[in-house]
Amino acid sequence: MLFTVFSVIMSIVCSSIILFAASFLISHARKVRWGLLLLIIILGFARLVLPFEFFEAKEINSWRIFPMLRTLAMFEFPWGMTLGETLGFIWQIGIGVLLIAFLWKVLQLNGIVARAKPSVPGDYLNHHYEMAARKLGYSGNARIAVTEDFSTAVSVGILHPVILIPRKMVDYPEKELQGVIRHELTHYLRGDVCKQWTLNVVQCLFWWNPVVHYLKRSVEEMLEMECDERTCRGMDEEERLAYLEAIRRVLTDGGKHEPKLGMGYGKNHAGEFMKRRFLAVLEPVQKQSNGVTYLLAFLSVVLFCLSYSFVLQTAGMPKVMVEDDVAIKLTDDRYEDTECFLLKMPDGSYLYVADMIEQGRITEKELLDPPYYGLPTYEKLP
Numbered sequence: 001m002l003f004t005v006f007s008v009i010m011s012i013v014c015s016s017i018i019l020f021a022a023s024f025l026i027s028h029a030r031k032v033r034w035g036l037l038l039l040i041i042i043l044g045f046a047r048l049v050l051p052f053e054f055f056e057a058k059e060i061n062s063w064r065i066f067p068m069l070r071t072l073a074m075f076e077f078p079w080g081m082t083l084g085e086t087l088g089f090i091w092q093i094g095i096g097v098l099l100i101a102f103l104w105k106v107l108q109l110n111g112i113v114a115r116a117k118p119s120v121p122g123d124y125l126n127h128h129y130e131m132a133a134r135k136l137g138y139s140g141n142a143r144i145a146v147t148e149d150f151s152t153a154v155s156v157g158i159l160h161p162v163i164l165i166p167r168k169m170v171d172y173p174e175k176e177l178q179g180v181i182r183h184e185l186t187h188y189l190r191g192d193v194c195k196q197w198t199l200n201v202v203q204c205l206f207w208w209n210p211v212v213h214y215l216k217r218s219v220e221e222m223l224e225m226e227c228d229e230r231t232c233r234g235m236d237e238e239e240r241l242a243y244l245e246a247i248r249r250v251l252t253d254g255g256k257h258e259p260k261l262g263m264g265y266g267k268n269h270a271g272e273f274m275k276r277r278f279l280a281v282l283e284p285v286q287k288q289s290n291g292v293t294y295l296l297a298f299l300s301v302v303l304f305c306l307s308y309s310f311v312l313q314t315a316g317m318p319k320v321m322v323e324d325d326v327a328i329k330l331t332d333d334r335y336e337d338t339e340c341f342l343l344k345m346p347d348g349s350y351l352y353v354a355d356m357i358e359q360g361r362i363t364e365k366e367l368l369d370p371p372y373y374g375l376p377t378y379e380k381l382p
Contacts, residue, residue, distance in 0.1 A: 007053040019044035022040040026219065187227055
């Protein structure tokens with residue numbers, strides 16, 4: 001296996017395509033099983049962190065785009081750095097700034113948790129929390145508290161989970177409050193807070209890639225819909241309606257205070273997503289069959305493996321062509337310290353390349369019938 005700058009570029013391109021496909025399916029497909037979507041997401045990140053190419057990978061040579069980009073990246077500014085180095089420096093600065101902002105949000109969230117009023121055994125809120133925990137079969141260390149900082153319920157914390165309930169929400173009807181607490185407790189049981197924090201870190205690392213932002217939003221919506229599905233298992237129609245009424249009430253009366261971290265019960269997602277969310281609760285969709293899911297999973301893995309079988313790179317003198325004596329090395333004063341050569345094409349013409357950039361084509365007659373003005377002196381490769 002080989003690691004080159006071109007295999008890294010292919011890794012970024014292929015992973016972006018895979019993650020975009022997963023995000024698109026999450027946002028538009030209701031019948032696709034979540035397990036298949038998660039598999040595609042995992043393959044996307046695997047393609048990103050394993051940027052190698054097979055020894056026998058098919059080379060897709062770029063005569064113009066890659067060479068032009070390379071020339072652009074090598075442009076040197078007055079301060080001594082190339083454009084490529086400057087962009088790399090900006091990438092690192094962006095990561096540092098965003099990670100600091102992320103840590104600042106964590107500190108703010110810790111302050112909100114510290115200010116919240118814990119529920120105590122025997123009070124109204126703790127009673128409903130215990131009922132919700134029993135229905136989910138949970139008997140862990142999660143706590144519930146009342147907050148003035150949020151207008152929606154939110155599950156926070158990974159090692160020390162806390163469910164924060166806005167004071168206004170405590171006065172919700174019992175069935176609505178039960179649904180809210182069950183939803184947030186389900187987020188914790190599924191590890192959704194940890195997943196969301198991981199997405200935030202990935203977004204900080206690849207802040208320049210719009211696909212990562214699209215993925216983060218799509219996965220957060222997926223987590224909410226999965227949580228809805230698990231929370232509503234076993235609910236009758238009245239309980240489902242109360243569950244949705246609580247969401248509607250939060251969106252209508254909640255205001256602007258929403259968590260920057262943590263899984264919120266009624267965050268203001270896009271209207272189209274909220275419509276999908278309500279429909280999924282009222283009319284659960286029959287998922288695709290196991291056979292179709294396994295077939296799509298198999299095809300996803302196959303395409304993932306095939307992505308390592310080709311690499312897009314700047315054109316050069318392929319060794320096989322040199323060995324077959326169809327490449328001619330050139331000496332051109334106009335392109336000092338660069339590689340210049342003629343490459344014989346299948347149609348018999350010659351491609352003139354300097355610094356990996358196509359400069360033009362000449363026929364065999366023009367090559368053998370001098371003078372050909374503009375062609376530098378040349379010598380055949382040994």
